[in-house]
Amino acid sequence: MRRSAGGGHGLNRLAAWVVAVIAVVVLASGCGPEAKSVSLTDGDALDLPAPPPPEIGVYSFGFDRRLEPSEDVRMYVPLLKILEERTGYRFRLHVTPASASVVDEIGNGSVQFGAVGTLSYLAAEKKYGAEALVAGRTPSEDASYRALIVTLPTSDIHGIADLRGRSLALGSPSSTQGHLIPRLMLRSAGLSLADLSSFQYHSSHAETANAVLSGRFDAGAIQDTLGWQLIQEGRLRLVAESEPYPSSVIAVAPFVSPAVVDAVRTALLDLDTTGRDAPRLYHWERSEMPLGFMLIDPSRLDRVREHAEELGILR
Amino acid sequence: MRRPTLLLGQRIVLTTTSIVVVMGLLTVAVLQMIVSQTLGRELDEKGLATARILANELADPMLDADFAGVQRILDHFQRDGGSIVYAYVYDPPARRVVHTLSGTFPGQLAAAVLLPPDSSRSVHFLATERGRVRDYGVRLLDGLDQEVHVGLPEESIVASIDRVTWLIVTLTGVGVAVAAVLAWVLGRYVTRPLGRLAAAAEDIGKGQLAQDIPVAWHDEVGALADAFNRMSARLSETMDRERRRNRELTALNAVAQVVSTADDQTDVLHRAVQEIIAALGLDGGWVVLLGEDGQPSSTVAVGDIGRDLASHCTELATGTCSCWATSREVGAGRGDGERSCGVSSLVTPAKTVAGPFPLFAGGRTVGVLNVVADRAIGLNDHDFGVLQGVCRQLGLALDRARLWRSLRDREARVSQLLQTVIDAQEDERKRIARELHDETSQSMAALAVGLKAASTLVDRDPVRAAQVLENLKDAAASTVREIRNLVSDLRPTLLDDMGLVPALNWSASRRLAEHGVDVVVTSHGVNDRLPPRIETTLFRIGQEAINNAARHARARRVQIDLSIAQGIATLSIVDDGRGFNVDLATNCDHQRRQPFGLLGMAERAGLLGGTCTITSLLGEGTRVEARIPLDERPQHDREHVA
Numbered sequence: 001m002r003r004s005a006g007g008g009h010g011l012n013r014l015a016a017w018v019v020a021v022i023a024v025v026v027l028a029s030g031c032g033p034e035a036k037s038v039s040l041t042d043g044d045a046l047d048l049p050a051p052p053p054p055e056i057g058v059y060s061f062g063f064d065r066r067l068e069p070s071e072d073v074r075m076y077v078p079l080l081k082i083l084e085e086r087t088g089y090r091f092r093l094h095v096t097p098a099s100a101s102v103v104d105e106i107g108n109g110s111v112q113f114g115a116v117g118t119l120s121y122l123a124a125e126k127k128y129g130a131e132a133l134v135a136g137r138t139p140s141e142d143a144s145y146r147a148l149i150v151t152l153p154t155s156d157i158h159g160i161a162d163l164r165g166r167s168l169a170l171g172s173p174s175s176t177q178g179h180l181i182p183r184l185m186l187r188s189a190g191l192s193l194a195d196l197s198s199f200q201y202h203s204s205h206a207e208t209a210n211a212v213l214s215g216r217f218d219a220g221a222i223q224d225t226l227g228w229q230l231i232q233e234g235r236l237r238l239v240a241e242s243e244p245y246p247s248s249v250i251a252v253a254p255f256v257s258p259a260v261v262d263a264v265r266t267a268l269l270d271l272d273t274t275g276r277d278a279p280r281l282y283h284w285e286r287s288e289m290p291l292g293f294m295l296i297d298p299s300r301l302d303r304v305r306e307h308a309e310e311l312g313i314l315r
Numbered sequence: 316m317r318r319p320t321l322l323l324g325q326r327i328v329l330t331t332t333s334i335v336v337v338m339g340l341l342t343v344a345v346l347q348m349i350v351s352q353t354l355g356r357e358l359d360e361k362g363l364a365t366a367r368i369l370a371n372e373l374a375d376p377m378l379d380a381d382f383a384g385v386q387r388i389l390d391h392f393q394r395d396g397g398s399i400v401y402a403y404v405y406d407p408p409a410r411r412v413v414h415t416l417s418g419t420f421p422g423q424l425a426a427a428v429l430l431p432p433d434s435s436r437s438v439h440f441l442a443t444e445r446g447r448v449r450d451y452g453v454r455l456l457d458g459l460d461q462e463v464h465v466g467l468p469e470e471s472i473v474a475s476i477d478r479v480t481w482l483i484v485t486l487t488g489v490g491v492a493v494a495a496v497l498a499w500v501l502g503r504y505v506t507r508p509l510g511r512l513a514a515a516a517e518d519i520g521k522g523q524l525a526q527d528i529p530v531a532w533h534d535e536v537g538a539l540a541d542a543f544n545r546m547s548a549r550l551s552e553t554m555d556r557e558r559r560r561n562r563e564l565t566a567l568n569a570v571a572q573v574v575s576t577a578d579d580q581t582d583v584l585h586r587a588v589q590e591i592i593a594a595l596g597l598d599g600g601w602v603v604l605l606g607e608d609g610q611p612s613s614t615v616a617v618g619d620i621g622r623d624l625a626s627h628c629t630e631l632a633t634g635t636c637s638c639w640a641t642s643r644e645v646g647a648g649r650g651d652g653e654r655s656c657g658v659s660s661l662v663t664p665a666k667t668v669a670g671p672f673p674l675f676a677g678g679r680t681v682g683v684l685n686v687v688a689d690r691a692i693g694l695n696d697h698d699f700g701v702l703q704g705v706c707r708q709l710g711l712a713l714d715r716a717r718l719w720r721s722l723r724d725r726e727a728r729v730s731q732l733l734q735t736v737i738d739a740q741e742d743e744r745k746r747i748a749r750e751l752h753d754e755t756s757q758s759m760a761a762l763a764v765g766l767k768a769a770s771t772l773v774d775r776d777p778v779r780a781a782q783v784l785e786n787l788k789d790a791a792a793s794t795v796r797e798i799r800n801l802v803s804d805l806r807p808t809l810l811d812d813m814g815l816v817p818a819l820n821w822s823a824s825r826r827l828a829e830h831g832v833d834v835v836v837t838s839h840g841v842n843d844r845l846p847p848r849i850e851t852t853l854f855r856i857g858q859e860a861i862n863n864a865a866r867h868a869r870a871r872r873v874q875i876d877l878s879i880a881q882g883i884a885t886l887s888i889v890d891d892g893r894g895f896n897v898d899l900a901t902n903c904d905h906q907r908r909q910p911f912g913l914l915g916m917a918e919r920a921g922l923l924g925g926t927c928t929i930t931s932l933l934g935e936g937t938r939v940e941a942r943i944p945l946d947e948r949p950q951h952d953r954e955h956v957a
Contacts, residue, residue, distance in 0.1 A: 021337045024344075035440040035447055036427050040401065040416060040466075047422025049429055051408050052460070069378035070371070070456055077458030093458045095378050203379075 059260070060094040062102040062111035064120055064175065064248070065204040066223065067286060069095060072204075074282045076115065082277060086267040089260060098203050101174060106130050106253045113264065114251045117176035117288070118304050121251045122314055132249040133265045135296045136289025138225075143294050144244035147181035148227030150212060150236040151219040160189035160240045167198040169211035169220035173313065177288070178205055180304070181242045182221030183311055189240075212236065225286055246300045248288040268293040323509065324502030331498035332491055339487030343480060350479045354472045359438050362451035362467045365396070366436075370455050370463040373404050377455055385413045400448050400466035407460050428452050430462050446470060508536040512543060519543075524551035559697040563704070566594035570705050574712040580604075583712050584615040584682075591705050592617055592686070595698055598666065600686035602674070602709070618687075669699070672706040676714030684709070732918055743805075750801055758794040762787055815850045816841060819857045819875055826865045827873055839878035849943050852923055853877070853886045856916045860888035860939040863912060868892025868937060882945045883925075891936040897929050916941065 063076055073093060080091040094111050096102050103120050105111040107128035116124065124130035135143040149168075151157045157166060163186070171178015179201070186192060193199055198217075202208040205222040209230060212220035219239055230236040250268060252261050271277055271292045273284045284290060308314035321329065369392055376384035389402050393415040396402070403414030405425050414420045428439045428450040435457055439450040447469040455461035508531075515528045524547050528540045569590030574583060584602045592600055599618030606612035670685030684706050765787040772780035802808075810818035820836040827834050844850070857875060864870050870892035878885050900913060913929060916939065920927035925943030 015333075018333050018337055021340055035442040037442045038424050038427050039421055040424065040443045040445060040448075041418065042421065044419060044422055047426060048405075048410050048412065048420075049407065049422070049426045051410055052432070068375050070374035073374070073378070073456045073459060077456070080458065095459065098379050 055090070055092065058090045058092050059112040059256070060105075060110060061091050062094045062096050062105055062114040062116075064102055064114075064116045065096070065098075065172075066288065067204055067206040067226070069204075071206070071283070071286075075284065075287060078281050079271075079284075082271065082280060083264060083267050086270065087260070087263040089263065103127065103130075103174065106251060109253065109255070112253045112256050115248060115289075116251050117174070117248050118246050118301060119176040119180045119308055119313065120174045121249045122301065122305050122308060123174060124251055126314060129254040130251045131254065131261070132296050132298075132301075133252050133261065134268045134293035135249045136247040136287070137291040137294045138247050138289070139291065140244055142244065143247050143296070143300075145177060145247040145288055146224040146244055147177040147185065147221055147242040148224050148231075149182060149185065149219055149221050149239040149241075150209075150227050150231065151239050152212065152215070153234065153237040155218060155237065157219055157239055160185060160191065162239075163189075163219060164191060164195050165197050166218040167216075168196050169208045169217035170199055170201050171205060171208055171221065172201050172203055175205075176245065176248070176304070177223040178202070178208060178221055180308055180311065180313055181245055183313075184307055185221075185240055185242050187311075209236070223288060225288065225290060229286070245304055246296075249296060250293065269295070322506070324499070324506040327502035327505065328495060328498040331501070332495045335491050335494035336487075339483075339490055343483045343487060346483050347476060347480050351472065351476050354475050358449060358467060358469075358472055359451070362438070362449055362465055363436055363453060365399075365467075366451045366453040366463050366465045369402060369465060370404075370453050373463060374456050377404060377406070377461060382411075382413055389413060389415050396465075398468055398471065400443070400445055400468055402463075402465045404455065405462045405464065407462070424450075425464075428464055430454065440469075441466070447473075505536075508540070512536070512540055515540075515543060519547050519550070524548075524554065556697075559695075559701075562594050562596075563697065563701040566591050566701050566705055567708065569594060570708050574708055574715075580713060580716045581613070581615055583716065584709065585617060587705070587709055587712070588615065588617040588684070591702070595686075595688075595701065598687045598689060600670075600684060602682050602684050603671070604682040604713075605680060669702070672702050674706050674710040674713060676710040676717065681710060681713050681717075728914060729918075732914060735915070747801060747805075750797070754797050755794055755801070758790060758797065762790050762794065765790065810850060810854055814844050815854055816877055818850075818854050819861075819877070822854075822858050823861050823873065823875055826861050827870075830865060832865070832870055833872040834875070835872070836875045838876065839880070841877055841879055845879075845884055846945070849884055849923060849945070852919045852925075852943065853884065853941060856919055856927060856939070856941045857886055857888055859912050859916055864888070864890045864892060864937070867895070870936070879945070883942050884945060885940065885942050887938065887940045889936065889938045894931045894933045894935050894937050896933065897931050900931075 061076065061080055063072055065072055067075075073095060076093050080093055083089070083091055091113070094105070096105055096111075101120070102111060102114045102116050103124040106114055106124050113133075114120075114124075114130075121130065121132050125132070136145070137143055138145050149160065149163070157163060168182075170182060173179050183193070186195075200211070200217070202211060205226050208220045208222050209226060211217045213230075213235060224241070227236065227238070231238055250264075252264070269292075273281060273290065273292045278284070305314065369388075372388050372392075373385055376382075376388065385404060389404070392402050393399055399415075401414065401416050401424075403412055403416070403420065403425075405412045407429070412420050412425060424441075427441065428437060430437050430452050435454050437450075437452040439452070441448040441450055445468070448466045449469055450464055450466050452462050452464045455463055512528065527547070528544055530537050530540045530544070570587045573586040573590055584604075588600045588602060591597070599616070601614055601616035604613045604615070666687055666689060668685055668687050671683030672685070673680045674682040674684060684702065686702065765783055769780045769783040769787065772783060807818050807821060809821050816836060816838045820834075823834040823836060845853070861873070861875075864873050868890045870890035873888065873890045876885075876887050876889075916929075917927045920941045920943055923943045925941060927939065927941040929937065929939050931937035
């Protein structure tokens with residue numbers, strides 16, 4: 001009968017659909033991302049991947065430690081990305097181990113550019129013929145910065161003279177703000193390191209500040225930007241502020257091509273840390289070049305060079 | 316091969332259950348996929364966040380090359396992380412790795428999940444001896460080569476997915492069961508009224524159109540049932556209408572055949588009523604014919620009704636039935652109304668009498684038809700229509716029969732009239748011959764003898780001869796008058812010369828006044844001469860009436876009047892004689908000699924489109940009136956009433 005035949009066809013189609021859906025569901029439920037088979041117990045260190053080959057055309061960018069290493073990295077990585085965009089060259093941030101110095105890495109060629117203090121630059125210039133591209137622009141508008149001697153707000157130290165017989169935390173010996181300028185400030189007050197009960201070098205301004213904040217040292221010498229921040233937060237109190245000295249510079253190794261040097265210089269001078277480029281930068285205000293960069297007046301470095309020579313720091 | 320047949324309810328259950336199963340499976344699959352993706356995404360976010368947190372903690376010690384501190388942080392992380400499979404930090408350039416795995420670090424793991432150069436994070440799926448593991452890798456810090464990796468197990472995801480899957484499967488199973496039950500209930504709810512509809516449709520298909528489906532639902536099924544009922548009713552009406560039309564056509568066809576093949580009036584009625592009764596399924600019927608005076612003249616009955624009528628209705632049996640009286644009203648024949656006659660006895664609880672249905676012919680009722688029907692069958696409006704149609708046909712048939720009879724009578728009369736004319740011509744010739752022989756010839760012979768005698772006497776006795784000639788002159792003058800009278804009898808010259816009125820006056824004076832009858836001839840509106848044919852016709856009618864009055868009326872006074880009004884010339888001849896029975900005088904069967912004089916007057920008037928009526932009662936004189944229209948038209952255009 002035609003009607004029953006039509007009903008049979010309909011049921012067959014329905015059954016076919018049901019079976020098809022079940023099959024699709026079963027197949028779909030069995031599908032998943034492909035997994036790599038790895039043994040976690042049968043280890044062999046020789047299986048570690050080979051180190052990546054040196055990247056040709058990539059310039060290493062080193063820096064003097066100022067804050068915690070991670071903070072320094074977070075601060076400089078965005079700068080390098082901006083430089084890559086504006087110069088067309090590729091840059092790679094290089095973290096100098098605590099046991100090494102950027103000056104020597106510029107000298108051995110493992111770093112081509114470096115954000116270094118005046119003292120480090122003068123050493124690199126003297127030892128390896130490095131060149132200063134630009135100087136950091138500070139609120140003083142003359143590419144200078146200062147060093148601060150700070151203490152805890154509850155401390156009885158109110159002047160440099162009060163440091164006699166007290167402990168003092170310093171930056172690394174190659175640091176301008178953490179070592180050279182504080183030494184000059186002590187000398188101006190008629191003090192020397194020998195007048196202190198103790199002193200210790202720290203790898204960064206942040207470590208110096210932590211040494212004071214933790215009470216391990218009665219006072220500390222740090223860069224002005226970090227020092228004023230902590231003072232404004234009420235965590236530290238100012239003991240003395242230095243005269244202005246030429247701020248940090250961007251140094252370049254002598255064997256970098258002039259075209260690259262010019263391109264990097266132009267890009268750095270074009271950096272707008274408070275306007276256009278501010279959103280891309282990471283706490284650039286904590287750096288020693290918070291307002292960007294400017295060309296260097298070499299004569300301004302002479303006084304620093306003389307003081308360093310006098311103190312025997314510049315070797 | 317015959318396929319299995321499922322009822323609609325079973326198909327609904329099967330289809331609904333299948334749909335629920337399919338939808339449930341799809342839901343399971345989709346939800347499993349969604350849950351899997353959601354949990355996987357959450358795990359990925361959690362793993363990457365964990366790796367970033369770990370990288371932040373490891374950044375400074377790693378950059379300070381404080382690997383002991385790094386190891387310490389990793390161990391704390393492993394211990395506090397709970398389900399973490401492993402964590403390690405890898406420095407590719409230095410090929411240095413600090414990890415939480417026991418024993419030697421598997422270098423293949425670092426190779427398998429190594430971050431691509433420009434990528435800051437990665438997710439890898441690993442099949443390990445500790446189950447499926449998701450590896451989340453991030454840079455120690457953006458822009459550096461060092462990588463931090465955390466391995467998280469997938470058991471939590473799989474367990475969550477399994478729990479959700481089983482929950483959905485269970486719910487789907489319950490849903491299927493509930494859906495099946497609901498589908499069964501729905502199937503019953505839907506198919507029950509449909510089953511009733513199907514049964515009703517089958518009954519209707521078997522011809523049981525009277526069945527009505529109860530419309531108990533106000534939905535599509537109810538609408539369908541209502542439509543079914545309407546369709547059934549229309550079908551029933553159509554079939555009834557077709558049956559009625561068939562009956563009507565059958566009856567009309569049968570009656571038409573009878574009417575067309577039979578000439579005899581009684582035979583036509585008898586056979587026609589038989590056909591009607593047979594076609595409409597009636598018990599019987601009868602026709603009462605009405606005469607010229609409107610009174611019943613004869614009855615034709617069919618079936619047992621004739622005997623019943625004879626025994627119950629004496630009026631009908633004696634031809635004095637008055638049933639016809641109601642037929643004069645419009646709409647007569649609707650049913651068995653009150654009857655005061657014996658017909659009422661035929662109306663019983665089982666029988667009904669319908670009628671009378673009038674039979675019209677020639678503008679009048681010539682008879683009525685009554686029928687007897689079984690009440691169980693009854694007669695409806697269409698049956699009445701059929702009967703009325705049949706009655707119209709019968710009326711036409713009766714009228715045709717009457718006209719046929721009238722035509723035959725007329726042909727007979729015309730034939731007889733022609734013979735009479737021939738005889739009259741012969742009689743006239745005989746009369747003229749006799750008069751010529753008896754009078755004019757004798758006079759001329761006597762005149763000839765007298766002239767011979769006078770010629771003889773001229774020589775012998777001139778005086779006597781002159782006297783004889785004088786006598787002969789008088790005789791000749793008398794002969795001339797005889798001849799003039801003879802000619803005038805044939806056609807008076809006065810009619811041609813002076814017109815109709817003087818001719819009639821002359822004829823009346825000559826035929827009646829000479830016998831002492833007082834004759835008065837008048838005219839009204841006769842200003843001009845009438846057309847010759849009309850004058851001749853009216854003169855001959857008047858001459859015949861005058862002759863009849865002279866011969867039979869014994870009248871003392873005869874008044875002749877000719878008037879013209881409204882285009883009609885009317886000639887009346889009225890006498891105060893003894894009168895006569897017109898029907899007897901004009902009925903050939905009762906006449907010893909043919910009444911051709913009277914019929915001739917009517918025929919003459921009829922030839923000119925006119926009429927001639929004779930009114931006479933015994934002892935009260937006779938009036939003959941001929942009316943002829945002046946705008947003479949052919950005879951066949953006018954209705955002739957004799």
